[in-house]
Amino acid sequence: MLELVRAIESRRTDYGDILGLAWRDSMTGEIRINAQRPLMSDLDKIPINRKRRLFLNVEGKRQANMMSSRGCPFACGFCSSSAFWWRTWRKHNVWHVIDEFEMLVDQGAQVIDILDDLFTTDFKRAEAICDLLIKQGNKTPWFARARVDRISENLVDKMIAAGCKEISFGIESGDPEVIKRINKKIDLEQAVEIFQMLHKKKLIARANFMVGNPGESLESIEASIRLIQRMNPTNIIASIAIVYPNTMLDQEAQRHGLLTPEFWYLDAAPAPYFTADMDLEQLQALATQMLFKWAVHRGPKALLKMIYDNWRISGTRRSLSFILNWIKSLLPREMVEKGKTRNW
Secondary structure, eight states: OHHHHHHHHTTOSOOTTSTTOEEEOTTTOOEEEOOOOOOOSOGGGSOOOTTOOOEEOTTSOEEEEEOSEEOOSOOOTTOSHHHHSTTOOEEOOHHHHHHHHHHHHHTTOSEEEEOOSOTTSSHHHHHHHHHHHHHTTOOSOEEEEEOTTSOOHHHHHHHHHTTEEEEEEEEEOSOHHHHHHTTOOOOHHHHHHHHHHHHHTTOEEEEEEEEOOTTOOHHHHHHHHHHHHHHOOSEEEEEEOBOOTTSHHHHHHHHTTSOOTTHHHHOOSOOOBOOSSSOHHHHHHHHHHHHHHHHHHHOHHHHHHHHHHHHHHHOHHHHHHHHHHHHHHHSOHHHHHHHHTTTO
16 A cells, blocks of 8 residues: 555555555556565564554443454465465564553453454463463463364363353354365364363353355255254354355355356445345354254353344344244245235
């Protein structure tokens, strides 16, 4: 951006030497795309933004977000991270992370969400961050993200001692075939073991599931529900698979004719859902069913809290739609199809 501004100020008409820029030649009208700009190897050259704004989260607490690293070494088929960060993991120095964390605490943050795709990529680094937070007596709760194959009991113990209150895991499906098709590369039995360990330590363990990935079926949804009941996560997110550019899901969507390569350049619509195997309404009903069955398994308190949180965040109309989707998900498919004609 700085190079572009300086070029404009100097009244240049050729921007061909600015890496990472796409531009239109004012003389010929031709759209030109320059060579890629290499990733910055030393993230610590980026100064800490000391004018960060806190915000109130859904629980009414002042929250701050930060990133201690960028990218993810894995390449899940639905995830844009590998395309965006080139499947390269880069990190801030441990002391840089602590300085930013303390700055946010001093500004009044009551909770901090570390938004790294995979905070636990490097065990030794994650432990070093925790050790410093423990040494400094940190009392501010924080959240992180991990994979079931990139976590250990020793690291979990240190994270808890350092103030971590919640770890989120992408599980996505309970069907090994779907896991294979989306290149998730996790062992579902290991997922059960990790969640049982976290449950014993009374840490909030969130499981992220999806519906609608390639090859999804009613049987694979049932497999996900059975896995959720075995894992017994403290909380879950059930989302519908969304297509992002340059992902495996993008390639699959184009192969099925759901979108064209030009979509990402010409269409201002939001990223589309992947609906090759099921239509959107069915996917919405199944995602809702997954949430309700998790809540029922957890008990009445979890069910009431889920309904209340949904109403508080989404409003009355969307909450009623949420409940209606759940009811539809319990009915035979033929009744749902028949109901469409009656506008219910």
